[in-house]
Amino acid sequence: MNEFxxxxxxxxxxxxxxxxxxxxxxxxxxxxxxxxLPMEVPAGDSFVYVLIKDKSLLxxxxxxxxxxxxQGAKAVSSVTRLGEGNLKIAAIMRPCExxxxxxxxxxxxxxxxxxxxxxIDCPGVLPTSDFLNDPKKSMQLFxxxxxxxxxxxxxxxxxxxxxxxxxxxxxxxxxxGAKKDTFFIISNTExxxxxxxxxxxxxxxxxxxxKAKVKNxxxxxxxxxxKSHIDLKSKTGGLDNFLDTFSQCINCHNCMRVCxxxxxxxxYFDSDKVKHPAEDYLSRAERKGSIRFLPDTAxxxxxxxxxxxxxxxxxxxxxxxxxxxxPVAQIFSMIADETQALFDYVSGRSVDEPxxxxxxxxxxxxxxxxxxx
Amino acid sequence: MTKALKINKNTDQGVxxxxxxxxxxxxxxxxxxxxxxxxxxxxxxxxITDPDQLNDAVPFYPLMPVNAGKLLSRFTxxxxxxxxIVAFLKPCELRGFVELIKREQGSLExxxxxxxxxxxxxxxxxxxxxxxxxxxxKYWDTVKKGEISxxxxxxxxxxxxxxxxxxxxxxxxIGNPELDKQCxxxxxxxxxEELAKDIKGELLEKKIDSKKLxxxxxxxxxxxxxIFGELETKMKGMDGLIEIFGxxxxxxxxSKVCPICYCKLCGFENxxxxxxxxxxxxxxxxxxxxRVPPGTLFYHLGRxxxxxxxxxxxxxxxxxxxxxxxxxxxxxxxxESVQKMFExxxxxxxEEEIPLITFKEEEFAEVEE
Numbered sequence: 001m002n003e004f005x006x007x008x009x010x011x012x013x014x015x016x017x018x019x020x021x022x023x024x025x026x027x028x029x030x031x032x033x034x035x036x037l038p039m040e041v042p043a044g045d046s047f048v049y050v051l052i053k054d055k056s057l058l059x060x061x062x063x064x065x066x067x068x069x070x071q072g073a074k075a076v077s078s079v080t081r082l083g084e085g086n087l088k089i090a091a092i093m094r095p096c097e098x099x100x101x102x103x104x105x106x107x108x109x110x111x112x113x114x115x116x117x118x119x120i121d122c123p124g125v126l127p128t129s130d131f132l133n134d135p136k137k138s139m140q141l142f143x144x145x146x147x148x149x150x151x152x153x154x155x156x157x158x159x160x161x162x163x164x165x166x167x168x169x170x171x172x173x174x175x176x177g178a179k180k181d182t183f184f185i186i187s188n189t190e191x192x193x194x195x196x197x198x199x200x201x202x203x204x205x206x207x208x209x210x211k212a213k214v215k216n217x218x219x220x221x222x223x224x225x226x227k228s229h230i231d232l233k234s235k236t237g238g239l240d241n242f243l244d245t246f247s248q249c250i251n252c253h254n255c256m257r258v259c260x261x262x263x264x265x266x267x268y269f270d271s272d273k274v275k276h277p278a279e280d281y282l283s284r285a286e287r288k289g290s291i292r293f294l295p296d297t298a299x300x301x302x303x304x305x306x307x308x309x310x311x312x313x314x315x316x317x318x319x320x321x322x323x324x325x326x327p328v329a330q331i332f333s334m335i336a337d338e339t340q341a342l343f344d345y346v347s348g349r350s351v352d353e354p355x356x357x358x359x360x361x362x363x364x365x366x367x368x369x370x371x372x373x
Numbered sequence: 374m375t376k377a378l379k380i381n382k383n384t385d386q387g388v389x390x391x392x393x394x395x396x397x398x399x400x401x402x403x404x405x406x407x408x409x410x411x412x413x414x415x416x417x418x419x420x421i422t423d424p425d426q427l428n429d430a431v432p433f434y435p436l437m438p439v440n441a442g443k444l445l446s447r448f449t450x451x452x453x454x455x456x457x458i459v460a461f462l463k464p465c466e467l468r469g470f471v472e473l474i475k476r477e478q479g480s481l482e483x484x485x486x487x488x489x490x491x492x493x494x495x496x497x498x499x500x501x502x503x504x505x506x507x508x509x510x511k512y513w514d515t516v517k518k519g520e521i522s523x524x525x526x527x528x529x530x531x532x533x534x535x536x537x538x539x540x541x542x543x544x545x546x547i548g549n550p551e552l553d554k555q556c557x558x559x560x561x562x563x564x565x566e567e568l569a570k571d572i573k574g575e576l577l578e579k580k581i582d583s584k585k586l587x588x589x590x591x592x593x594x595x596x597x598x599x600i601f602g603e604l605e606t607k608m609k610g611m612d613g614l615i616e617i618f619g620x621x622x623x624x625x626x627x628s629k630v631c632p633i634c635y636c637k638l639c640g641f642e643n644x645x646x647x648x649x650x651x652x653x654x655x656x657x658x659x660x661x662x663x664r665v666p667p668g669t670l671f672y673h674l675g676r677x678x679x680x681x682x683x684x685x686x687x688x689x690x691x692x693x694x695x696x697x698x699x700x701x702x703x704x705x706x707x708x709e710s711v712q713k714m715f716e717x718x719x720x721x722x723x724e725e726e727i728p729l730i731t732f733k734e735e736e737f738a739e740v741e742e
Binding site: 034036039041042043045046048049050051052053054056057069070074075076078079080081082083084085086087128129132243244247248250251252253254257258265266270271272275276277278279281282285286289290291292293294320321322323324325 | 402403405408410411412413415417418419420421422423425426438439444447448449450451452453454455456458497498500501612615616617619620622623624625626629630637638642644647648649650651653654657660661662663664665666667692693694695696697
């Protein structure tokens with residue numbers, strides 16, 4: 001783990017209130033012009049990201065909503081995809097959302113020049129459909145379970161997430177291992193240090209208890225992750241299992257459109273390239289006696305896997321959006337572990353690490369080459 | 374008087390045999406229908422060329438994984454099929470296909486259309502974990518009695534357009550108590566008669582029993598009133614719209630599965646609609662906070678504007694909505710009122726032009742200033 005600098009922040013009035021107060025102060029002092037934060041919708045059945053300039057709106061913000069309806073990176077990208085603009089913006093999100101912002105920045109889909117990225121210790125999120133069944137009750141359940149670090153009711157990928165406190169943005173809010181009525185602010189970049197400095201916070205406190213707790217949790221999750229992946233591989237590995245797993249897929253491509261990393265405006269699999277003359281479909285059918293129509297469902301899944309798993313942040317949004325409940329996030333997240341390990345890459349770890357698939361190295365992966373070459 | 378063919382077999386067997394004869398006699402080169410595609414019973418639309426594989430065909434299975442009109446459009450998008458095929462579609466799928474043909478997104482040439490009076494389909498979620506299979510016998514009981522099955526797609530419960538308009542052949546399903554004993558198909562067109570020529574059965578001069586169907590239509594009208602009424606109380610004015618669409622996550626799944634939404638790149642995914650940083654800065658002069666990504670309600674209103682004239686009320690949009698917005702009912706309700714204004718029934722007649730692309734000098738004078 002990096003040598004982070006940190007500060008213990010007293011929070012007599014509660015963690016949320018203290019953070020909101022700090023954000024207000026930052027807006028007042030002009031450290032930020034606006035912040036991106038989750039807020040509850042008027043109907044109380046959802047949470048959305050809002051770009052807030054008027055500090056009076058901050059009191060309604062939610063730092064850790066119980067669900068992830070929209071991946072935060074999508075919100076950030078919608079604000080800064082076409083340039084950094086004149087506004088200095090702070091975004092407070094879960095670690096996997098901040099990591100996706102960093103991937104999108106590397107993919108040229110968001111400009112974080114004027115942004116301060118702030119992550120927060122994450123207990124996971126509830127599956128969208130579970131939440132919608134009873135928003136009020138879910139909220140209560142989430143609060144209780146988050147407090148007790150119980151992940152049974154969270155998204156399956158959250159239950160095995162070993163990066164729920166990963167620091168890769170500018171600042172991080174640590175609640176794990178903190179004494180009562182306090183939390184940690186941890187800085188990861190010069191930009192982050194500058195922000196807290198302007199807020200009059202000194203980064204010279206020990207954060208060992210946070211580090212120890214985070215290490216403990218992520219090691220535990222890694223064990224669970226390994227076990228769950230062995231299980232999942234036996235169920236979905238190999239061509240037959242793979243085809244069975246995706247046999248219900250209806251080609252709606254919801255998974256792709258909610259994915260923070262899938263940023264193509266027109267996906268190859270929606271393009272003219274996959275539209276064929278009637279005769280082609282018929283001759284394909286004749287060869288096998290029948291084809292599913294549309295064909296190539298598995299090709300889409302494998303294509304998407306190839307295109308995005310190197311940057312997959314295991315947020316789980318794809319699985320929540322799947323109308324036929326395919327465990328798509330669990331599968332993609334498992335494959336992502338392997339593709340990323342192959343290149344010693346962790347998606348969203350650092351903005352300075354180039355994405356392997358767009359980086360040419362002459363000496364790489366020799367073991368994949370033909371032995372006779 | 375319409376001709377009808379009576380086959381003395383139950384409907385499932387009758388239809389499979391019918392299709393086998395068509396393929397074996399080379400009348401058609403392919404059959405487009407729902408088919409079991411995996412051990413675990415997944416059902417998907419398939420293009421079948423081998424007569425033996427017709428054993429897995431389930432043309433009347435009460436499920437619409439994808440609106441088949443959209444699929445046939447994909448099949449014929451690059452030009453009509455040279456080899457004849459026969460396609461099974463539910464009435465709203467057929468109407469969807471006809472609307473797409475009007476938009477130059479497909480062709481009916483060399484396609485024999487078979488449809489049926491439709492008892493409705495279940496939400497796609499029911500097809501998972503075998504729940505739908507368990508319901509099947511109950512479903513067919515209610516169809517035979519001409520009643521509305523509980524748990525159907527809301528759009529199906531409220532559907533009064535369950536008789537196909539432009540099919541070559543129509544299977545008589547709802548309100549038909551003899552489904553297990555015999556199979557009656559109405560030959561609506563010359564194409565349909567030609568197709569049924571080689572099939573063993575009794576040729577009758579018979580019309581579909583309209584009284585029986587009127588009865589069912591009335592039941593659906595009552596259900597529709599109820600469902601529309603529930604929506605009206607929720608969706609009043611701008612606040613109601615915001616309340617209902619507030620949880621939309623912007624996946625645009627509704628547009629991707631819609632048989633009418635055919636644009637390769639939707640306007641709402643187009644760079645023209647993308648907010649620039651300066652747009653946000655300008656917006657901040659008017660309000661202190663902006664939902665991001667922006668344009669949630671705008672998207673739905675825009676889509677309503679674009680497609681309501683042709684909405685066939687199939688319910689596919691609602692099936693894929695990850696946050697359970699009652700979108701099919703909203704679109705169906707608004708669709709019907711727009712269609713009424715233009716006296717237009719989408720998909721009824723392939724020759725009839727879409728009102729929104731038809732200029733009439735004297736029209737809607739009352740909405741003018």
